[in-house]
Amino acid sequence: MRRKPKTSAYQEQVEALNGILGEMCDLAGVAMDLATQALLHANLPVAEQVITDHDRMLEMSAKAEKQAFALLSQQAPKPADLRATVTGFQIVADVDRMGALALHVAKTARRRHPNKTLPEEVDGYFAEMGRLAVKLAHAAREVLESQDPQDALQLEEDDDAMDDLHRHLFSVLMDREWKHGVESAVDVTLLGRYYERFADHAVLIGRRVVFQTTGMTPQQLIETT
Template sequence: MRTAYHEQLDTLNLILGEMCELAGTAMARATQALLQADLAIAEEVISGTDKMTELSARAEEQAFALLALQAPVAGDLRGIVSAMQIVGDVDRMGALALHVAKVARRRHPAKALPEEVNGYFAEMGRLAVQMSENARDVIRSQNPDEAVRLQDDDDAMDDLHRHLFTVLMDRDWSHGVAAAVDVTLLGRYYERFADHAVLIGRRVLFQATGKTPEQFLEVS
């Protein structure tokens, strides 16, 4: 019975890892559409949500099957509940990539971003993709140390987000209110994408150890 449970949980984690990979790919493409004002790529991201929806449904079905068929005890139940929470986190990451693509589409044929903030968003996009890949690897490995390290990437994303606001608040900003609103919203989308990757790390750590990152670091 326990062998069957672990095999099914491994299958669930593989699905969650694939979802993380899809979210990262979507954000990479959305960032490309944003920086290049590429309508075709933006439309590709916007219309390409079926696979994520399919995987999300499969993951939830697998989680419910584990609950119904395996009679999980406390530690097992922790793993299943955490996995179900991860489904929500990855779904949200995919939705945030979709929001970025929609901004690129709305402003086409113009670029949504003023030239002076392109570098910030190129780096935020790179970090977002890296974090989705790290989240995928953490889900698959269940490695507590790697799960905690996701916070380091989030700190880098937060720094970029703060610096972005110094550009927006500069008295020399000459791009008007609409551009400022776009930049503010887009910065928030990338920041929240990173936050959900960190939440995945927290949930995997709880799956693996029953501890929060703070508790884990205290005894490490």
């Protein structure tokens, strides 16, 4: 029976870093789920919870950066190990931004309380965008754990669905029948952008995992399979 290759101490530390990053993805997903609830239902306590819980994300980010710097300081890492470490720094920034975008949604809901932020005709768009955002965050965590480049590529599909919703949302805003004023239109525009960018960062994590594990861009990987 063939023995599994022995995992080096460096690889174990890379896995530990990816574990922290995966936990951060889950935290970002939970934050966006709660922020969406606060947005749709003008729920101030839930919005406040997202804002308070963001401190946990900041703590995890600092922990991930410390782990990445520890890896970077080691002598003569292999090229693949160095690639994993540098990519780890980039993923920290991506997940940080996901958490910040969820925070923006919660703060918008808090700012408009006790009024509801969204007109009723766009509630369905944001409910679905919230669902996709949470799905992408959890998928990013799974990809970080599995390090499967093919699974990482699948993140693009859910991002396409998010982009479609975002485009349709603009068609509602541009309709002559829009009767909710400029302030509401600005809120909807910014909020739509927050969800779109959240999804984009999840996709970037997938792309970085592809590079981390194969040394190729997603396009190069597709062309070789």
